[in-house]
Amino acid sequence: MYQKLVLIMVLGCGLYSLKAQQVNITGTVRDHKKEPLAGASISIRNSYYGTTSADDGSFAFTIADTGRQVIVVTMMGWQLFEQELFIGRDNIVVNPSLKEEITELKAVTLSAGSFEAGDKKRTTVLKSIDIVTTAGQQADIVAALKTLPGAQQVGETEGLFVRGGTGAETKVFIDGMMVANPFYSNVPDISQRGRFSPLLFKGTIFSSGGYSAQYGQGLSSALVLESLDLPTRSESNWIISSAQLSVTGQQLNKAKTGSIGGGIAYSNLAPYFGIVKQKYHYTKAPEAINAEFHGRRKTNNGILKFYGYANSNTIGFNRPGLEMENGQEQFRLTNKNVYTNMTYTGRLNDKWKLYAGASVSYNKDNIQRHIITKDKFNNYFLPRIANITGQTRIMLTRNLAAISKLNIGAEWQQVTDKINAKDSIPFITIRDQYIAAFAEAEIYITSKFAGRLGTRAEYSSLLNEAGVSPRISLAYKLTDKSQVSAAYGIFYQKPETNYLFRNSNLEFTKATHYILNYQYVAGGQTLRLELFHKSYDKLISFPLNDPSELSNNGTGYAKGVEFFWRDNKTFKRLDYWISYSWLDTKRQYLDYPAKVQPGFAATHTASIVVKKFVEAISTYFSMTYTYASGRPYYNPNRPVTGFMKDRTIDFHTMGFQFNYLTQIGKAYTVLIFNMSNVLGNRQVYTYRFSATKNENGSFRSEAITPMAKRFFFIGAYVSIGNDRRKQVID
Amino acid sequence: MKQLFIIAAVIFAGSFQLTAQTSTTSPGKDKKFISAMETNLQILDTAASVTSFIMLANNFGRIAAAEKTKWEPFYYAAYCYAVMAVSTPDKTKIDMLADKAELYLQQANNLQKNNSEIAALFAMIKSSKILVDPINRWQTLGQEVAGYLTAAKQQDPNNPRPWLIEARIKFNTPEGLGGGKVVAKTLLAEAIQRFSNFNPQSSLAPVWGLRPAEKFLEKLNASK
Numbered sequence: 015m016y017q018k019l020v021l022i023m024v025l026g027c028g029l030y031s032l033k034a035q036q037v038n039i040t041g042t043v044r045d046h047k048k049e050p051l052a053g054a055s056i057s058i059r060n061s062y063y064g065t066t067s068a069d070d071g072s073f074a075f076t077i078a079d080t081g082r083q084v085i086v087v088t089m090m091g092w093q094l095f096e097q098e099l100f101i102g103r104d105n106i107v108v109n110p111s112l113k114e115e116i117t118e119l120k121a122v123t124l125s126a127g128s129f130e131a132g133d134k135k136r137t138t139v140l141k142s143i144d145i146v147t148t149a150g151q152q153a154d155i156v157a158a159l160k161t162l163p164g165a166q167q168v169g170e171t172e173g174l175f176v177r178g179g180t181g182a183e184t185k186v187f188i189d190g191m192m193v194a195n196p197f198y199s200n201v202p203d204i205s206q207r208g209r210f211s212p213l214l215f216k217g218t219i220f221s222s223g224g225y226s227a228q229y230g231q232g233l234s235s236a237l238v239l240e241s242l243d244l245p246t247r248s249e250s251n252w253i254i255s256s257a258q259l260s261v262t263g264q265q266l267n268k269a270k271t272g273s274i275g276g277g278i279a280y281s282n283l284a285p286y287f288g289i290v291k292q293k294y295h296y297t298k299a300p301e302a303i304n305a306e307f308h309g310r311r312k313t314n315n316g317i318l319k320f321y322g323y324a325n326s327n328t329i330g331f332n333r334p335g336l337e338m339e340n341g342q343e344q345f346r347l348t349n350k351n352v353y354t355n356m357t358y359t360g361r362l363n364d365k366w367k368l369y370a371g372a373s374v375s376y377n378k379d380n381i382q383r384h385i386i387t388k389d390k391f392n393n394y395f396l397p398r399i400a401n402i403t404g405q406t407r408i409m410l411t412r413n414l415a416a417i418s419k420l421n422i423g424a425e426w427q428q429v430t431d432k433i434n435a436k437d438s439i440p441f442i443t444i445r446d447q448y449i450a451a452f453a454e455a456e457i458y459i460t461s462k463f464a465g466r467l468g469t470r471a472e473y474s475s476l477l478n479e480a481g482v483s484p485r486i487s488l489a490y491k492l493t494d495k496s497q498v499s500a501a502y503g504i505f506y507q508k509p510e511t512n513y514l515f516r517n518s519n520l521e522f523t524k525a526t527h528y529i530l531n532y533q534y535v536a537g538g539q540t541l542r543l544e545l546f547h548k549s550y551d552k553l554i555s556f557p558l559n560d561p562s563e564l565s566n567n568g569t570g571y572a573k574g575v576e577f578f579w580r581d582n583k584t585f586k587r588l589d590y591w592i593s594y595s596w597l598d599t600k601r602q603y604l605d606y607p608a609k610v611q612p613g614f615a616a617t618h619t620a621s622i623v624v625k626k627f628v629e630a631i632s633t634y635f636s637m638t639y640t641y642a643s644g645r646p647y648y649n650p651n652r653p654v655t656g657f658m659k660d661r662t663i664d665f666h667t668m669g670f671q672f673n674y675l676t677q678i679g680k681a682y683t684v685l686i687f688n689m690s691n692v693l694g695n696r697q698v699y700t701y702r703f704s705a706t707k708n709e710n711g712s713f714r715s716e717a718i719t720p721m722a723k724r725f726f727f728i729g730a731y732v733s734i735g736n737d738r739r740k741q742v743i744d
Numbered sequence: 745m746k747q748l749f750i751i752a753a754v755i756f757a758g759s760f761q762l763t764a765q766t767s768t769t770s771p772g773k774d775k776k777f778i779s780a781m782e783t784n785l786q787i788l789d790t791a792a793s794v795t796s797f798i799m800l801a802n803n804f805g806r807i808a809a810a811e812k813t814k815w816e817p818f819y820y821a822a823y824c825y826a827v828m829a830v831s832t833p834d835k836t837k838i839d840m841l842a843d844k845a846e847l848y849l850q851q852a853n854n855l856q857k858n859n860s861e862i863a864a865l866f867a868m869i870k871s872s873k874i875l876v877d878p879i880n881r882w883q884t885l886g887q888e889v890a891g892y893l894t895a896a897k898q899q900d901p902n903n904p905r906p907w908l909i910e911a912r913i914k915f916n917t918p919e920g921l922g923g924g925k926v927v928a929k930t931l932l933a934e935a936i937q938r939f940s941n942f943n944p945q946s947s948l949a950p951v952w953g954l955r956p957a958e959k960f961l962e963k964l965n966a967s968k
Contacts, residue, residue, distance in 0.1 A: 053795070055802035057809065062780055064806045066799040088805070090844055119840060141880035216884075246887035537836065589879075627879060629918045634879075677922060 116416035126501035127224035163576035164222035178572025178599030179234025224501030227468030255729025298330030316360015336704035446476035538583030553603035570601025815856035822848035860900030867892035904938035
């Protein structure tokens with residue numbers, strides 16, 4: 015049909031050319047494989063002359079202008095083709111050959127070790143909304159990421175435990191800046207939440223290994239959060255829940271070039287604990303007051319962002335003291351935290367982009383720990399710990415051909431840590447100047463083959479040591495839907511502060527990652543398979559009975575296989591994902607007498623998440639089921655040869671959540687109900703033991719479990735001044 | 745076959761017109777521009793197939809590239825891609841088409857600020873992107889769409905197109921969330937009433953939408 019059409023057109027032009035001096039330009043548009051391309055636009059620059067290629071790629075048109083001209087061929091998804099022509103009296107044949115345009119939409123992704131959550135790219139594994147709507151712990155970034163392969167189900171300590179790594183081996187970054195204290199301060203055997211609301215971020219990259227040279231100081235993992243740009247309109251949001259009251263507002267200026275916003279949140283679990291009995295007796299149910307401020311300003315070429323956060327919180331409880339029959343342990347923590355972050359990202363010119371950032375944070379923990387025995391003997395430990403981190407970071411990005419780019423950057427951190435404890439620890443202050451520089455090229459050789467090659471150099475004045483870490487990631491597209499990817503990298507991390515307080519004459523701890531990844535993405539279905547090997551060197555270790563003799567003699571390894579499948583296509587309006595991780599890890603570090611599987615690592619971990627939107631009742635249902643095989647623990651009643659040979663019972667939990675979307679007056683409202691451990695499974699994270707033997711010659715113990723069998727959350731999220739609810743299902 | 749002939753004839757006329765013009769430096773530049781645009785707008789009026797929209801997008805794109813200072817060819821090139829974006833059955837193609845449409849429309853917007861037609865088309869393009877992944881995109885894009893629609897209505901309260909676009913969006917939104925047939929019908933009535941009073945400011949000003957609006961209303965009435 016089309017050919018006929020072209021024929022008519024050609025004939026028409028031909029007839030007309032009898033009248034004026036005209037030249038026919040004909041040819042066929044093809045791709046690099048010589049396949050014809052239909053629908054390409056062929057034109058003569060700065061003129062109306064031109065046409066569109068037919069189904070067989072052929073085209074024909076006439077031109078009445080003589081002399082030097084440029085023929086331009088454009089087509090969506092293909093690179094521009096230009097060729098100079100000299101138009102004389104003779105007809106001209108041009109056969110343009112178009113090269114494929116490399117765009118982020120089509121190109122292979124460097125997926126080894128990396129999970130992206132965002133709304134832009136096709137290959138993202140999680141969407142921003144998943145972080146808020148995944149059943150489990152309410153709206154905690156980390157809780158949603160724990161349903162991905164590689165993450166452990168550690169319930170007694172906060173943080174992301176990734177591939178045989180500890181929680182401290184995952185570093186959190188906001189807009190490129192490291193966050194010194196991303197979680198509420200540690201409380202013995204009760205996991206704490208992340209500090210930042212997932213609603214602040216537009217994108218999340220969770221790397222379970224092999225991450226970019228732009229980031230450092232995490233042996234296992236990097237969690238990279240990208241804050242929102244300008245809001246689309248002014249609004250105020252209210253959260254009223256069983257745990258929290260919060261009011262936030264943001265104001266967008268008329269020109270839509272700037273916004274300011276802020277909010278205050280107060281949370282107190284006392285009313286909730288009054289209804290749902292907790293395992294420990296809370297002398298102070300967790301209470302926090304939280305203030306936030308943000309400002310964003312769009313400039314001609316970029317965006318300036320500021321974020322500030324201040325928080326004060328207290329928690330206190332009594333629990334059984336294991337050193338004596340009917341003993342008691344009292345714990346109380348008061349924490350103050352300030353975090354500020356200012357970044358600018360913008361274009362300098364066509365080739366260069368600038369990123370600059372500065373951040374200051376402050377954290378203070380005031381801990382009171384008393385161990386009270388029958389005869390009222392009070393064994394106390396009252397540490398005050400403070401951290402001040404200041405950092406600046408600069409990065410220049412040079413755009414190379416298509417989407418290839420080169421990043422060069424440097425960062426500087428000044429870290430001050432202080433501790434003192436009445437009657438036990440004198441004032442100790444340690445200061446570190448940490449300097450790092452990195453260069454990394456992300457090269458797309460074709461749409462099918464890409465590589466990221468980088469190096470990071472790091473120096474710590476406290477350790478007086480420098481490290482150079484190469485990072486390599488390669489990806490190759492097998493078909494339109496599938497690709498393979500591999501990554502290698504060396505990662506350094508300063509020993510944790512509590513060891514540096516004791517001895518700052520230590521070295522960087524070190525991990526080396528090898529990752530192999532296969533990914534299949536097609537219309538609503540994603541499959542990922544990943545193999546990894548990680549070796550640990552220079553981990554902190556000390557002899558069994560002498561924590562003052564710190565050294566870097568610890569070693570370890572982790573290897574495993576991970577599986578991820580997400581599908582929102584098979585069942586209508588139902589979205590589910592399944593992840594499974596098999597982990598083999600052993601390490602000899604701290605006071606471990608042998609190389610064993612550490613207490614925070616489970617061999618098998620699996621999660622199933624199911625989400626369904628029921629249109630008729632405007633409700634979003636979500637269910638999460640998680641399994642982890644029993645974790646090792648050391649029972650000191652056994653000989654040392656039995657170190658970490660015991661296993662806890664397998665861990666099962668099923669969480670349920672629903673979000674009901676409605677409108678109350680002009681306010682867009684989401685009612686949220688969330689419940690953990692619906693089935694009421696008995697859950698044991700690990701065991702703790704007394705330090706000394708009791709009268710029977712054995713060590714007393716207590717199972718570390720959740721504070722209540724189930725956790726409930728009910729709340730309402732109310733948004734006034736906008737009506738974004740309307741476009742839910744367009 | 746008859747239809748094909750008509751299309752062929754129209755295209756024939758179009759290509760004739762295009763090729764018959766001489767270079768842009770001639771004194772009758774504006775006249776040539778207007779006649780080339782009018783010819784393509786005639787084709788656009790009856791265009792139905794993807795092939796014809798690609799061809800039209802290319803034609804408008806060529807005029808836009810040659811003229812550089814006229815917003816209309818950029819607008820219509822964007823419109824062609826927007827139509828393809830909302831009507832393609834292949835969801836994976838929507839983003840690419842919508843991006844291309846946005847690119848053209850941004851250029852139109854740079855030349856012609858605060859134009860109701862441009863704001864309305866932005867709303868249409870953004871709403872097509874929501875189709876790719878409604879549950880995850882509504883939150884951000886939905887707000888943008890609403891913003892553009894409000895702007896389009898403010899900039900020209902008589903423009904029927906933002907109402908038509910909104911009617912389509914509401915039709916696809918569940919009733920419980922403020923959408924549904926009844927809401928869509930009300931908006932459509934607003935649109936049709938505006939269509940009957942609408943006087944385009946020039947021969948190149950957008951006029952599209954009346955027939956689709958009427959058909960849409962028929963469909964809504966038929967399904968009760």
